Amino acid sequence: MDWDATSAYTPVGLALRGQPAHRVVRTLRDAAYMLLKEWPSDDGEEYVTAVKACVDAISGEITQQQFWDAFLRAADEAGIAALTVVQR
Structure with a gap:
């Protein structure tokens, strides 16, 4: 399993309460670290x-998509704003 693969889902920016900067989650590894x-x-x-x-x-x-759905539900539960990052 390549948990640094970025093709499974669209990157998302997370705005954590009390944090001055947002975090961009692009990979399963990024999401695991955040959690x-x-x-x-x-x-x-x-x-x-x-x-x-x-x-x-x-x-x-x-699948990574099944995980991603669970990750976004957890962000919603925690009051973390999640914004889709548009790649150019």
């Missing part, structure tokens, strides 16, 4: 689902 190191809360149901989905995507048990 484990920079997520504002680790007790939400969608957060737990997204962490499990991340492990499942890395191991190939689910």
Whole structure:
């Protein structure tokens, strides 16, 4: 599994509360880092689902798109604004 692949989904910019800068998530690796190191809360149901989905995507048990959907639901639950990044 190439968890640095960028073709599975469109990059997204995340605006974390209390953070002066936004983060752009382009890969499964970026998303895993965000979940484990920079997520504002680790007790939400969608957060737990997204962490499990991340492990499942890395191991190939689910598609990266299925993980991405879980990741965006967790962002919504945490009040993180997610904006699609348009590539030129």
